[in-house]
Amino acid sequence: MLNRREFMATSALAGAAVAAGCKAGSRTWYRFLSEHDVGSLTAICDQIIPADEFPSASQACVLTYIDLQLTRHYRRHQQAYLGGLEQANLLSRKEFGVELAAASPQQQFAIAQAVEKQNPRFFDLVRSHTMQGYYGSPRHGGNRDAVSWRMLGLDEPPVRGRAQYDFTAGRKP
């Protein structure tokens, strides 16, 4: 098992490499979140699900999931996100003098904890949406390549077609 410092280091490193896989390098890839929002949200999501030998939230494209849903089913949460991220950045500037995205993993952890305390409604939203994007169906943009399911040891693709009985043995109604 990694200790806290090691995992934070890995997640910071991996975090830099990530984004490429999910947003294909294009600036306009995200539909709702600005690049600045993406940086701040990545910081929080990757504290909720950090990288270890398996990918972090952002590496599994959780941000793609959240961004997409903010234009669809979660339109009603747009303002909560904008306000919450703004507040998180404010905190980061006040505490550490840097934008959240530029803060160290230790600092980002501290901010995530502070946000959980000060704005629990927003933090719970991000936590739920991060879990959904990581552990839910890949079809919605997150859980890239079903990475969380593989992590849990589930067959992917799943085994299909295990009828337990002889097909001809049925009784007539």
Place this chain on the structure above:
Amino acid sequence: MKRVNAVVIGAGAGGGIVAKELSTAGLSVVMMERGKWYTPHDCRKDDLRNQRTTVLGNAFGPEDEGNPRVWVDPKGTVHTALPSEGSYQNNAACVGGGTLSYGAQAWRYMPQDFRMRSTYGAPAGSSLEDWPISYDDLEPFYDKAEYEIGISGDYSGTPFKGPRRRELPMPPLAPNREFGILESAAKRLGLHPFHIPMARNTVPYNGRGPCMRCRWCCGFACEVDAKNGSQNTVIPVALATGNCELRTECMVTEILTDDRGRARGISYIDGDGHRQEQLSDIVVVSSAAIESARLLLNSKSRLFPNGLGNRYDQVGRHLQGHHYTGATGYFDFDTYDDVGPGASIAICDYNHGTPGLCGGGMLANEFIRLPIHMVDKVPNGTPRWGLGHKQAMRAYHKRSVVIMGPTQQIPTATGRVTVDPAVKDKWGLPVARFEGNVHPHTYDIGEIQAKRAEAWLKEAGAVTTNLMSYRSEMVSAGQHQAGTCRMGDDPHGSVVTKNCQIHDVDNVFVIDGSVHVNNGGFNPALTIMAVAYYASDALIRNWKGTGFKS
């Protein structure tokens, strides 16, 4: 539009059966369904959008837009709820109703469940009552439901059951791993474990193949059409008679009455948004407990100023569902085998007979827990987020078992559905509003059930456990909603007769979960189906041309 003998409102568990029975008896029937007709080809296995996990909406209706409901918390604060939120108390809106995507546990209630008041006496403040019909009255119709819908299972392991004329038509699925772990543990505790009866083909039946044991069952439609609901059993039979027409995406807005106080048909809004009328000799309301009550309450006229069938202010009262409690056990060996549907083993030792408790409920293992369900099912003390949470997901997803059960709720007259004075749906109709709660004794029973589940898990080798027990702020009606138009002999204390006929309007029937007097300690669908066969049988026996004998 051509006048017909019967309009059936809602193509769910109850409605599908009524349509089939009436149309095969030669009556002309129009069945109205507000939702769509999905086929096995529409059965995306989507972990975030199905009928059980609805964070991205209900897969099988209703949609979040334009279909709100309202609930009032114990402090009197009024909240609106979206269909994908728990407080909405949703079941489904589609052909098949809840039975398209249900878990398909197909339980008979026990004889005592029909005689709760005689067995236990009504706790003060409750509206616990006996049914006007007995288990024995329903037995032939349970049997008919088991054979026509297609039920698999094996009751031989339990002595806690009513008499039955014959075995189920299909054998149970082969045991999954949890079955093996839990069966021996239950026996060591002196309990009587057995195979859950399921509306699921385990062998070819009714022209469809057997279950192929996938990971996504409860809350999803079945891609091989092995799960048996009204949409793939009775409704196709009804349509094949040539006497039944099914109109989908048609929202019934009102039951129309004439100046003698009898129903003359319904008005509805069709899929194109046009208001239509369908005249009929009889109207059968099968819209599930909440919407059936709402439709009656919204059907106001000069003779029925408080809504149809509501002369004595009974419509909407005694709302019930089930109070689910139980426990999760965490093991130091793999319990998960990825063999669906997951739920496999049950005990009925605790449904009745505990001194001091008004009933109890069945206990069973849970359907396959998807990763998204595990997020909030990790052991107590696990951090809510961060590496610790991720590690717990890995450690326990394949090493945990949930046992829980539908504790029978003790109803009250104040736990009820009304229509909201202000909030309207997209058609401009007042929406359902929930008030009150079930009797607090319900929660005492639930607490003890949770401890019993925990003891079973510990005996099976669980190293640690989480108890799942709580006192809810509102009725948990939801998928198991029932009781809003209870049947009874006394018009002052019930809405319909024992034949499901509204007391003072002889050509309007309510045939769905609404009529349940008590909801048993079991999932309700098979009882809804048996009552639908029973009530249809009475209706047809009394039917004469375009009216009734007597």
